[in-house]
Amino acid sequence: MTVRPEPAEGDAVDEAISREDVAESDLMTRRGKFRAVAFRDGHEHMALVYGTPTAHDNVLVRVHSECMTGDIFGAMRCECGDQLDAALDRIVSEGSGVFVYLRGHEGRGIGLLAKVRTHVLQDEQGLDTLDSATTLGFPIDTRDYRPAAKILKHLRVRSVRLMSNNPDKIRALEANGIAVVERVPLLAPATDHNVGYLTAKRDRLGHDLPQVDTFSSGYSYNRT
Template sequence: MAGMYPAGVICEVMAEDGSMQRLPQLEDFAEEHGLKILSIAQIIAHRRRTERLIERVAEARLPTRYGKFTAFAYKSHVDADEHIALTIGEWSADEPVLVRIHSECLTGDVFGSMRCDCGAQVDLALKQISEEGNGIFLYMRQEGRGIGLHNKIKAYSLQDQGLDTIEANETLGFEPDLRHYGVGAQILLDLGARKLNLLTNNPKKVVGLSGFDLEIVDRIPVEAEVTDENRTYLNTKKARMGHILGNC
């Protein structure tokens, strides 16, 4: 239309009955009109092959109360955030490795906040990975599901006034969950992981990682104790965010 070539277009193509055309129909349409066609998954795969989003900047031994880990420090070229992966043991690309991807929660992970289950999940995951003898604990700097520490404290204040965690985020002008998985996926790939036994209660995390050449072989729950302080938070994650929780 603009006389510019080459050009790419993303759009919905309707069938004659008014429904949206699916991939087989779109492939026929493209062949009929001499058009090239590619999927979002192909674009992701291309960018994964040609663009490196992370840089490994340091590596060191890290003995912990859970076991003797190796710490790998990474820097993201997307936003300059710093992430860390703790690994134990060895694995090959053709065998599943136990993995926990944990988003930063200063209040829970460091200060032991009872408002959430984050600190308990760190404890449970590191213990399980250590007992397994090999695995990866990936700590992503995505505080407060991506809204940052200051905004998370503001969200806590709104929750004290009766809002749930989703309503509080939305009142502050944020989506319920701003986390992304591309950087984390590249870190896992850099560490040689291809097949994952993923420690998570969040099915969206499974979907989010599956688009990055990572195969989720199994989803393993990591459920913390339900308390009076975190019950509402956990119920919201289960009822409104689709988390698979059997203990609340």
């Protein structure tokens, strides 16, 4: 287990998360060795740290919302699993970075059961990912990104290059003391299975997803 040095006097970086709510160890993966840091803050979250990102400013970071269907089972309805893989690959290729995995974000925060029910409405009634949630009485997005900011501060990360297409993540991190110096696009290929989902996120949530247009034009979009 990695032993973290005591904070310097006046350094409040660890105040938001108590020692009892953090555990860490090395984690060997098919991409190499990460430092796995588990956090408890309402939900149990995980940060995977590669290399020595805290030795640098402007750390490459992915804040990833939990998606069981996409991340674990490879569902093609969304691009979550593709983004998870692409973000970890990018961190390893650059030699350092932090991947923050946030629990409690399933279905943009409505939970797994409700998310599966929205899938039924999408399949049977043709509703998009947003209208299927509101039809069931749920908000469009209830995700809380404050735990991500707490985790990054605990890891002594103050400024980030954020791998994201979502402007809300940038605003949320900056509102909670994390400087986003660059947004790094994280584009998964559009397919027949996910283009409706991507289109709704682009047109109604303001996500930057140019691959939607290239897909409709018959060209593939290189996410790198």
